[in-house]
Amino acid sequence: MHESEQTSAADQSGDSDPTSAMAQALQQASQRILAHATMGTASHGQLVPSAANARKQARDLSELKGLVRAMGVLHNLVCYAQQRDGVPTGLLEIAAGKGRWQVVGELIAEGDLPEDYQLPYLLVGEDEAVLVSLAENLGRTAMHAADIFDGMRGLAAQGRSVADIALVFSVSELTVRQRLKLANVAPRLFDLYRADSASYEQMAALAVSDDHAAQLAAWDSLSAWERQPQRLRRLLTQHCVALGQDRVARYVGLKAYQQAGGLVTRDLFSTQEQGYIEDVALLDRLAQARLDRVAARLHKEGWRWIDVRCRIDASALAGYGRVRTETLPPTPEQAARLAQLELRVAQLRDALDHAEASGADEGGAAVRELAAVELEQGQLRATLQQPDRADRALAGALVTIDDKGKACVLRGLIRPQDRPQMAAGLEGGVKAKERVRGPHSARLTATLTAQRTLALRAELVRQPEVALRVLAHHLLRQVFYAERGGRAVQLDVKPPQLPPDAEDGVAWECWQAQRTALAAILPENGTSAGLMAWLRRQPRSVIDDCIAFCTASSVDGVHQDERTPAAVADLVQAVGLDMRKWWQPTAQAYFAHVPKAHLLAVVAQATSPAAAVPLERMNKQAAAEAAARAMAESGWLPAVLGGTGVDGAAQALAENAEVDADE
Known part of the structure; x- marks a missing residue:
């Protein structure tokens, strides 16, 4: 075992490379010196580091230590006799092999090696030590990672356990499993990695599957510029679903799936050891059975239809219509109260704008009052809305799973096949109803x-x-x-x-x-x-x-x-x-451009009502930034992008969402 690792990437086959030429010259000189050198052994205490050692920079010796612990020192040190004023001291100075000497000392101190453990050495002259040290360290090419992975596979083939291999190399068992997984990639692709024609990240993506034919098919189906690791991984797992990302998997739960006999494939190269569920049909059957129990409770509500869909994407949901609403004329009392609220909202907004422009501290009282007034205003207007009777006759409820992996009921939907009938009803009317203004400009x-x-x-x-x-x-x-x-x-x-x-x-x-x-x-x-x-x-x-x-x-x-x-x-x-996958509601992209009341409603629905309370006391910009932080991992989308929304075109979805009480 050599202490040194790669210190030069010189191409040793080209005479034009000065580093390569120097390495060759040093190796030839070193061979002449070693021809008359003598071999011996010495204990750790008889050896001391030398200033003649060409390697000065410290390095990680953990892997070397594991190898010495398992195999002993297999490669000799290079030493010369120490002298003081021309008199030998009895000690040997190490010109090459300080790392081996250092880890032996640590292993002796830890009790893994005896105190009289003998290290092999070659004895050279002091004036030759620097030349020999340079020859050992210069121009040496480190092992390619592919060769290391292959070597570990060879040890595993001999019956060595993962724990034993991890101990030999002083690495974690996860690292050993990862390297064995990489070594098991299809040989043609692994040879590309060995030839530096494929990257480690690409090999890690391919290793998500043990099927060599599938690995080759994924690689060959893409052009060179398309072979990004994430795309290779997606091709190999397209028949699976990801545990941490799939809403149905979160709803059913890993334990229930495995108890039903389902298998899980682990991606050892994910930071969280991401798993992939292979039997998607079994997973969906388990989810469907639970959702059917939720649907059974809806029959008494009198909907025309009730559908159970454990999987429905945003594009399919966008195909449903929503029950339209019509606005009832307010009573004299309601009209008077709405006028009062509108006047108070205008006064409070003017006061806050003036305070912000002058730099004065208005305090949270005005902000809290404005939020309360806008809330009452919205509630009062909501009481004046009622579903269109013709639409209500076509409407039903969809039982599905939301982004958080919870069962939910979406009421007041019009199925795609019924939308022409809905449109015909609109065209047959005397006058089309004016569209309710949404929260987006x-x-x-x-x-x-x-x-x-x-x-x-x-x-x-x-x-x-x-x-x-x-x-x-x-x-x-x-x-x-x-x-x-x-x-x-x-x-x-x-x-x-x-x-x-x-x-x-x-x-x-x-x-x-x-x-x-x-x-x-x-x-x-x-x-x-x-x-x-x-x-x-x-x-x-x-x-x-x-x-x-x-x-x-x-x-x-x-x-x-x-x-x-x-x-x-x-x-x-x-x-x-x-x-x-492409957009999320940040402060600048979304929240700074919608009314504050809508901002609070979004946070309350997508996270929790408690999360929206602190935002009420903030000014608009601070509230927008806080909302973006609160919503960073929510996966919420406005209705115009295929989400559930909370207002406008998706009002029916937001107001009628129901979480399964059994969850």
């Missing part, structure tokens, strides 16, 4: 839907097979159906202008990265002939990527009305878009 709605547009683009690039279907859908509508209704894709590929506020966040960064990656492989000759010649040389996967990106570039889902157009909703459903 037209500008904020445009910004939010622009974020969704960017996310749709990014998802289409990741799913070229879906992009081809979207393109075919668009072409068929024009050729065979005379382009009836709205559309989400413009074939002439004129990228729509997005609001400047949207050019920020995860979706924008991903879109720019995808554009940069594709631009890097395109030919410099962009003429029609040059581009066509390049395309003829490309495999189908590259052609698919180009079509997907260009199709995605034409997606336009920006609108200022909180109702999502049907064409956009269809596209959302086609790509399975989950906006929680």
Whole structure:
């Protein structure tokens, strides 16, 4: 065993590298010296470090210590006789091997080695010590990590336990399991790692599955620029669900799933040893059985239909309609009270604005009173709302699982197949009801839907097979159906202008990265002939990527009305878009642009009513920042992005959500 590790990355096969040439010269000189050196052994106390040792920088010796503990010192030290004023002292100074000597001393002190343990050494002259030390340390290439992993696999094949291997290398048992898992990756892919043509992170992603055929299929199905670790991992676990991220898994619980005979695959390279549930059908059956008990309690409420869906994504939920409401005329007493409240709200807001502009400390009393007045105002207006009778006759309840893994009931929904009947009822009326104003301004709605547009683009690039279907859908509508209704894709590929506020966040960064990656492989000759010649040389996967990106570039889902157009909703459903992966309600992106009463309602619903109480006493900016912190892990989305919301178009969902009392 050598004390030294890699100190030079020189290519020893090239004479043009001065470091390599120096290493070769030193090795040759060292061999001449060692030809007349003598071999011996000495105890730890007979050896002392030498100033001639070329390695000065301290390093981690824990792995070396484990090897010495298990195997002893297998490689000799290089020493010379110590002299004082020309007189030998009887001690030997270590020119190379100080690390081995140091860990032996520690092991003797800990009782793992006897005090008279003998260390092998080669004795050279003092004037030769520096040259020999340099020769041992310079130009040595450290073992590739792949070779270490292979070596551990060899030990395991010999019957060594994980604990024994961990002791030998002085590493944790988790590290050993990780390295054995990496060594078990498909040999062709592991050879790419050994040749530095694949990264450690890619190997870790592939190791989530033990199926070599699946690993190879995932690797070969992606182009070189697409082989990000997260995408490889997603391909290999697409038939599974993640324990910590899947709402149904949180609802059922790992214990109940395993008691029913379910298997769990562990990702050893996740920081929390993330697990993946393999039998999704079993998991869903367990969840469905529990939700059926919740649904049984709803029959007495008289809904036209009751559906139980343990899994329903935002795109499918967006396909449901909501029972509309109509506003009753207030009584004289209610009208008078509303006028008083409106006047008081205006007075309090003026006072707070003046105090903020002058820098005066208004105190929390005005803020608390304003919150109380706005709450009463909202409650009074809510009493004047009643469901539309025609809509109520079509409405039902959906029993599902919310983002927190709890059973919930969404009342007052109109099934997608009943929405035409709902629309016919609206058109048959004398006058369409005016849309209830939601909490989002037209500008904020445009910004939010622009974020969704960017996310749709990014998802289409990741799913070229879906992009081809979207393109075919668009072409068929024009050729065979005379382009009836709205559309989400413009074939002439004129990228729509997005609001400047949207050019920020995860979706924008991903879109720019995808554009940069594709631009890097395109030919410099962009003429029609040059581009066509390049395309003829490309495999189908590259052609698919180009079509997907260009199709995605034409997606336009920006609108200022909180109702999502049907064409956009269809596209959302086609790509399975989950906006929680792309957007979250931060202070600048959301809370600073909505009324404070809505901000408080969002925090109260998505976290807890108690969490919203401290925000009542803050000014708007402080409350927005506090709300963003409170909501950071909630996964909440406004209704315009496919969430439940708390107002406007999603009022019925928010007011009628019910958590299962058995949870």
